Amino acid sequence: MARKAAIIGGGVIGGGWAARFLLNGWDVKVFDPDPEAERKIGEVLANARRAMPGLSDTSMPEEGALSFHSDMAEAVAGAEWIQESVPERLDLKHKVYAGLQAGCDAGAIIGSSTSGFKPSELQEGAARPEQIVVTHPFNPVYLMPLVEVVPSAANGAEIVARAKEILESVGMFPLHVRKEIDAHIADRFLEAVWREALWLVKDGVATTEEIDEAIRMGFGIRWAQMGLFDTYRVAGGEAGMRHFMAQFGPALEWPWTKLMDVPEFTDELVDLIAEQSDAQSGHMTIREMERIRDDNLVSMMRALKAQDWASGAVLNKQDRRLSDAAGMVRRAEDIADASQPIVTQARAVPVDWLDYNGHMTESRYLHAFADASDRLMEIVGCDQDYIASGGSFFTAETHIRHIDEAKLGERIEVRTRVLMAEGKKMHLWHEMYAGERLLATAEHILIHVSLETRRPAPFSPEIAANLAMIAEAQADLPAPEGVGRYVGAPR
């Protein structure tokens, strides 16, 4: 039988919690007096159903059952987890807990999404303070791993351990905050940045857009993979964290922010931080950390490239610049010698194309060949404008022969022949090289389709003419070695 969670208070945060549990197979009962609650949670759920399963490379469980209740006792009956996300008013929260505890199991965990209150404040006057704990999530709750678990002295070790276990089971990263403090940990940093940002806008130094760019083009990407201290540990180099702190410690007294309530920079503080940093990352050398950092940054920026967003959009712009500078052919009329195979790809093997065997993984061979087909399409006239007008090519069949390995950073090139192109069909032959070393061949049939009907349709006269021109010019080349073979045919 499915495990049961109760969501008290909907909205963006409550809805995100509902999605976390529901999509991990829990039954979810929602209590929210807002008449719009069902619609609001429905909108968050629609986002979550679209995005969250993509985090997983295996199948998610079947969704649990979602129900809405106007009676709080009904919502919490039998629930193992109760998540409270009502507005940030302590009196309201206390009233809600009184209601909850009248109806819920004594063993249930009551987690609060509060940003502002400490658990001891939430627990004041509760029938069973030991079952209330802060579990502070981050928006969007259905994607962000972080959840701050903040107990007070009233909570036993068992409930904290159980809370962390449940949060992990729905894919989250519970961070145990050992000492309760206003705003917990992460929001204190957000608040500090917010305060500084308000100053900068108010003083006319920067606009909101400039501030956002300063964040996402720089330290934002870094902080997605290593935090403040690991980032500085790497920047400090082999000299270590103490050296880094000695260098930047004095900045504490400079007006580098408007926020001047600084701690005293003592030897004890330096030692404390250096020791904690060693405990955190001392098992890696700085050189190792640099490479891990670089691989992470490259992989994430490449991911943003596919979305054409933030640093990824900057990289795409640069690619167009580099590709033009390298003289890559984009139009049929620019082909220097159509009687020879056309260079349709030239690039280096990036870190996210490797696998556990330490070489370019097989699907990235096809990635490069598919990019080569895309470039050939563009050259013959099936470019972005043409595709926007409703025609495109879908690949119907592919035969790849892997001849040799490619390593990280190796420059590869794809050379392309049009073996045949008629009506709706195009028969391509790609060869991939590193220098003159043949890495792989690929034979493809692509079918021209209408993007409206998703069915085969004849290509445009311009495309037909360009394809015919190339196919005829290349007709005198000898037949490619390996064409028309079946898998496993003797070589």
Place this chain on the structure above:
Amino acid sequence: MARKAAIIGGGVIGGGWAARFLLNGWDVKVFDPDPEAERKIGEVLANARRAMPGLSDTSMPEEGALSFHSDMAEAVAGAEWIQESVPERLDLKHKVYAGLQAGCDAGAIIGSSTSGFKPSELQEGAARPEQIVVTHPFNPVYLMPLVEVVPSAANGAEIVARAKEILESVGMFPLHVRKEIDAHIADRFLEAVWREALWLVKDGVATTEEIDEAIRMGFGIRWAQMGLFDTYRVAGGEAGMRHFMAQFGPALEWPWTKLMDVPEFTDELVDLIAEQSDAQSGHMTIREMERIRDDNLVSMMRALKAQDWASGAVLNKQDRRLSDAAGMVRRAEDIADASQPIVTQARAVPVDWLDYNGHMTESRYLHAFADASDRLMEIVGCDQDYIASGGSFFTAETHIRHIDEAKLGERIEVRTRVLMAEGKKMHLWHEMYAGERLLATAEHILIHVSLETRRPAPFSPEIAANLAMIAEAQADLPAPEGVGRYVGAPR
């Protein structure tokens, strides 16, 4: 002829600049009195050569020429760009500029990597103040796009425009800081976070590791793609930025950080920020921004998954949990009915698997098939331990037939047959389904290899026995439709 840059002062930052220019085809001349300069820059270059070409999906230009000079005038002669990254002492910088300007072209741009000084301070007493501008980069300079371009009143518009153009040409994102201020923009935020972090460590609230997790599992990922204001704009929902600010404005007076030097929260400030936010992102609805945000987050976390790092490591752990809960087979002895095809993949189509045609892109079909082959390998005994011991399978040939499309979020499943396995060779047949709708078939030959020699080698007796067991059990199934076909064979 290659364009010329001079790097004054090596180290991690100067080395990063050298790499930026060099790998973008510029000749680079380095001046640094440090006898270790060549070694230090060489180490940064090694990192850059490994990582930077991976940012690009097209070929980078040939590297320029790198030379080291003990004479500053020689280093800057003919340089179009001169980057100063000497230690943060104003008297030293002034001395360096005097030397530079004695030897460099009057039209050259002198960019300073300074974090701490304003351009007007740098320009004091210079022969040609107008050619000195702050161009403050972020580490690692060869990967991070952000560079703050901070001119003073002494700089003409032309030099700022030219500086930005050159920085863009080497793939960077120049952020024009319109008003000079201590520490420019980004470092002010870093300094605020640093100050708050020092308080938290000093007060024993959190360790460096806990702080780093609070950053990278939460707002760090968000900030890699939208900054502070866009993130809050989305969180505020359709009610907009004013609503968000009304809700969190009062927190300015709460002790949510130790940094209490706050601006006054006036209607004017709220209006200013709301208007700037509209100008920045008002062309998108909140719903659109939510989906862009989610696609970015999923794509980046998937990228970190491949590196098994930070939030990506959390997701990998969750996958193992989900996969076990779903009862995916991992060992030959767990196969319920070996006479039927084995389910080797079950997953949803994630956003980074789509292409411009709005469906799963062809290389991701092979990605899923390759994962299916990996699972089959694991099942028969070629698991991570086996691979670590030096044996593995390389795919030699693949024939894919695309039968139908798969959309975002669609659940797909791969069912696998072992057609033959003998000595060093394994012949697999995969079929991919969405429900009972056949999406594609894939026929593979995989060769068992020694990872040491990279040559074919017989597989272990355990693998041989397991493969034989499956092949025999499945031998009574009819031959798969389409096996042994060549590309383009009539269906």
